[in-house]
Amino acid sequence: MQVFGSSGTRGRVTEELTPEFVLRVAAAAGTVWGADRIALGRDTRLTGPMLANAAASGLASVGADVDRLGVVPTPALQAYAAAEGIPAVMVTASHNPAPYNGIKLVGADGVELSIERLEAIESVLLDGSQTHAAWDRTGTDRRIEGARRRYREELLAAVDREAIAGADLTVALDPGHGAGALTSPDFFRELGCSVRTVNAHPDGHFPGRDPEPVAKNLGDLGDLVRATDADVGIAHDGDADRAIFFDEHGEYIEGDATLAALADAALGPGDTTVSAVNVSQRLVDVAQSSGADLELTPIGSTQIMTRIRELQSAGETVPVAGEGNGGVIFPAYRINRDGAYTAARFLSLLVDRPASEVVEPYDGYANVRENVHYADEAERATLVEAAGEWARNADGEVSTIDGYRVDFGDAWVLARPSGTEPVVRVYAEAREASRARELADRLVAVLEAAAGE
Structure with missing residues (x-):
């Protein structure tokens, strides 16, 4: 694919990624979907309103009405798309720095599009065959309220709220000024956790840290864990589809160790897990000890999700998949990355033992x-x-x-x-x-x- 990479299309705004380009991508997607309604969301980036307006124009130009959700995590937009049965466009550059933005495309099942569907949209985009509506058939848009609340309610229903609340956990949270700042603090409080935050106000300048949740950007979170005697630290990327953790000592936990711990708790004999070619030996070891198969793909959530769908269609059971960058997928919940859901699954492992003990078996790399x-x-x-x-x-x-x-x-x-x-x-x-x-x-x-x- 020339346009859609490992996770949508991204670039520096007004250089590689212009409003005109976003409009054309949205019009191409709308043409292929042929849907009467399409949802639209964005993260907190300064260029988000401009590019969301361009996307809305492109969708309306092909005759689609646009449900505008405003600033939401990508998994919240995906949850809305699945509940409403309509496709969606997310304006986000995920973990990329502030000058970047991008587009993710989501199907009416709430799942990011397969490679095959992306290629169909890319073909329409590149050959200019978008089907524009007549002037009196163009779409309208409307503001949707409550999407973030609906998303939190869905999360609460999907996790072991009672067990987590009973553990009386203190969570140190760093949403990185991204969309998760508007959902994760309330979600973890609703789970019964005490929550302490840093970088928790939405700000597209990302003044406290860059959006990518890697160790060099998360010093403040480690300090917060130690200062508040928290049980765990949790960090998101810009659109909150990833989660990275610190243990109770304020020490950074490698994402590969977290993935291995979550996989070990979910996999059984005959299951299959999916990861990318940069997979850690930690997951290889867990798959072998669990009696599960491990499938490798090119790097990127699109590749992993496409392979999960193929395996499920073939009758395989895939309880967990993902990459060591904090992007974990639990297909029974949804074939998407979801930072808040991943964090809740990790919190459920802390009910009986501290975070350092949970990941200790997967150290040594x-x-x-x-x-x-x-x-x-x-x-x-x-x-x-x-x-x-x-x-x-x-x-x-x-x-x-x-x-x-x-x-x-x-x-x-x-x-x-x-x-x-x-x-x-x-x-x-x-x-x-x-x-x-x-x-x-x-x-x-x-x-x-x-x-x-």
């Missing part, structure tokens, strides 16, 4: 992630070619599911171009931190040398 920026498509191709040459000459097992991954037995390293930013990402994992750092640095040096040439 060190992870490194680096980005190598490129200027244009020619340089991108050069970096990918250099990664491939290095991988083929390395003394390890090579996988090309997405980029180039090399397994060395005691460690692995992966290089693949991002689907949302102009970078080639380098991932490495090993039992020893020095080994993971060595592999990552070695491959980054190869890529940087290729870019310099």
